Amino acid sequence: xxxxxxxxxxxQNNPIYHIEKGIKxxxxxxxxxxxxxxxxxxxxxxxxxxxxxYINAVVKISTSLKPLSLLDLLQEIENKHHRKRLKRWGxxxxxxxxxxxxxxxxxxxxxxxPHPEMxxxxxxxxxxxxxxxxxxxxxxxGKLIHxxxxxxxxxxxxx
Numbered sequence: 001x002x003x004x005x006x007x008x009x010x011x012q013n014n015p016i017y018h019i020e021k022g023i024k025x026x027x028x029x030x031x032x033x034x035x036x037x038x039x040x041x042x043x044x045x046x047x048x049x050x051x052x053x054y055i056n057a058v059v060k061i062s063t064s065l066k067p068l069s070l071l072d073l074l075q076e077i078e079n080k081h082h083r084k085r086l087k088r089w090g091x092x093x094x095x096x097x098x099x100x101x102x103x104x105x106x107x108x109x110x111x112x113x114p115h116p117e118m119x120x121x122x123x124x125x126x127x128x129x130x131x132x133x134x135x136x137x138x139x140x141x142g143k144l145i146h147x148x149x150x151x152x153x154x155x156x157x158x159x
Contacts, residue, residue, distance in 0.1 A: 001062045002102050003035075004070065007115070007124050008057045009095040010081075015055040016040065018081050018094045023059055025077045026096075032063040032070075038127030046121070051091045058099070058127035067101050071111050074098070099124060103139045114139050119147045 006026065010018040019040060027034040037059045045051050063070060074096040081094035099115045106113040118124045119141050125148050129136075136144045 001064055004061050004063055004101045005099040005128060006059050006061060006074070007095075007097045007099050007118075007127075008059065009054050009097075009123070010093055011045065011052045011054040012091050012093045015052075015093075019055050019057055022077060022081065022094050022096060023057070025080070026059060026061060026074070029063070029065070029070075029073050031065055032061055034059050034061050036060040036131045038130045041123060041127055043123040045091075054123065056123040056127060058124065058131060060131055067098065067104070067106060067111055067113060068108065070101075071098060097124075099128065100139060105140050114141065122149070 008019050008022050010016075010022075012018075023034060023037055026032065038057045041056045043054045043056050045054055065073065078094050078096055097115055098111065098113060099118050101113045104113050115124070118128075119138065125144065129144055129148055132144060134145065138144055138147075141147070
């Protein structure tokens, strides 16, 4: 079985519903089980700011699916949520991104693993930190803790 981390994001049409339903749908994929999930986080959008805040989360799954097969199924889930790809960083009902797939490094025209922007996005790093060990390493990039701002960790734990 493969260990995979997936980021979820939504800022349209009841985003909490789309995140919760998305997690359930991921858990019901063939040969796949959600092992752990983060809390939900409210974050500002990347790119155009004239859109609602996002709800974000990260899940850890176990799956025997290959990366591109998993991507296809995740995009089917997005489509069931009426995901529209009209503009980059635009609003969305549900966004599902494969962040990490085992220790794999992959550059395919449809999928890059680890996700190339993950170390720049607190809305990915903080939920990932919540569900991993302190010394967790991101393939290609190194220790997760090195990418998290100290004041963000304090805010996460209410310090």
